[in-house]
Structures are given as structure tokens and as C-alpha cells.
């Protein structure tokens with residue numbers, strides 16, 4: 001099979017960890033992993049991962065590198081996976097942006113809250129409920145680091161349907177987010193979702209050695225068209 005070029009936006013954040021995960025996964029050497037720092041590197045890619053880090057900084061550095069518009073164009077037609085800060089950048093709208101605003105690439109029709117778990121929960125670990133991953137009954141231990149929270153999925157029929165790929169059990173939500181009568185399917189429990197060929201995870205799958213989300217992205221978003 002021909003090689004597939006998967007880019008990882010490498011301006012700031014956890015790009016080296018994503019590279020290691022893709023290499024671990026790529027037993028058949030089908031993947032050509034490209035660290036993307038400029039538009040010509042992006043133009044070589046069939047798909048892109050935007051890592052966690054700091055979304056405002058990544059957007060600023062992307063603008064300085066002349067990558068902001070090319071990234072917006074890229075996400076209109078090619079598969080993109082955003083993790084944590086990357087998830088913010090892929091969202092259609094954000095609340096809690098830094099003063100001066102936050103540039104977004106868009107691509108996934110949700111509203112997300114930056115640092116939405118509240119300052120008392122800077123980072124934590126949780127075992128997720130999975131849907132559609134290989135071996136979905138085996139728990140996935142996820143690391144959340146100043147993670148964003150999904151607030152709302154767009155209900156417009158103009159958008160592609162959204163598939164929920166992982167939830168955090170209601171009982172593991174930080175108390176600051178829990179409200180009386182909150183239902184199990186409240187959007188705030190969604191921590192991974194897919195829309196068309198885009199994937200969004202609010203946590204950091206690249207910080208574990210469990211590569212099932214990388215595998216999911218490659219198989220379901222990049223390879224199956």
C-alpha cells in the first residue's frame with residue numbers, strides 16, 4: 001500500500017509524543033510522519049494532528065509562520081485530529097478565550113470551554129467509556145491537563161453528524177461541573193468525538209502507551225473515505 005503522510009503541527013506542545021505514538025503504531029511502515037512548521041511541509045500531508053499545548057500560543061505561532069490560512073483551508077478538506085489545545089482550535093466557537101481573543105481553525109461544529117474543568121482541577125486522570133475503538137471494553141486511562149470541556153454540539157442539519165467516541169462517567173466529573181439532575185449524556189461528559197473526517201479529544205492520548213486513538217484516527221478518519 002502507498003505511504004500516507006500524516007503531519008503533526010510542531011509549533012508548540014506535545015508533538016514529539018504524537019510522533020512516538022504513530023511510530024509505535026506503524027508496524028507495516030505505511031505512515032510517513034511529517035513535523036509541520038511551515039506551509040510547504042503542510043502541503044505534503046494527507047492528514048494532520050494538532051497537539052495539546054497552549055491554543056493561543058499555537059494560533060499565534062501559526063500566524064507568524066504563515067500557516068493560519070493554509071491550516072483553515074486544510075481542515076476544510078482533509079482529516080484533522082485536535083488533542084486538548086488542538087481540540088480548541090478545531091472547534092467552531094470557544095468560551096473563556098484569553099483577553100484579545102482566540103483564533104480558531106474550525107472544522108468541528110461544537111462550542112468548547114477553554115480550561116473548562118475549573119482552576120481547582122488543573123490535571124487529573126480518568127478511565128473513559130469508549131465507543132468504536134478497538135477493544136472498546138478495555139478501559140482507556142486518559143490524562144486531562146487544563147483540558148477544555150465540550151459545551152454544546154451544533155444541532156444544525158447543515159453539519160455532518162457527530163459520533164461520540166468517548167465519555168467520562170458522570171461520577172468522575174469534577175464537582176464544579178456537576179449540576180443537579182445532570183444526565184449521563186450531558187455534552188460535558190463528551191471527551192472524544194468525530195465529525196466527518198475530523199477527530200477531537202479533550203485529553204492527551206499521546207501521553208499513554210495505549211495507541212488506540214491514534215489507530216482510530218488512521219483507520220477511520222484517514223484511510224476509510
Ligand SMILES: NC(=O)CC[C@H](N)C(=O)O
Nearest residue numbers: 052053054055084085146
Ligand atoms: N493541555 C492542553 O493542551 C491545555 C490547553 C490549554 N488550556 C489551552 O487553552 O490551550
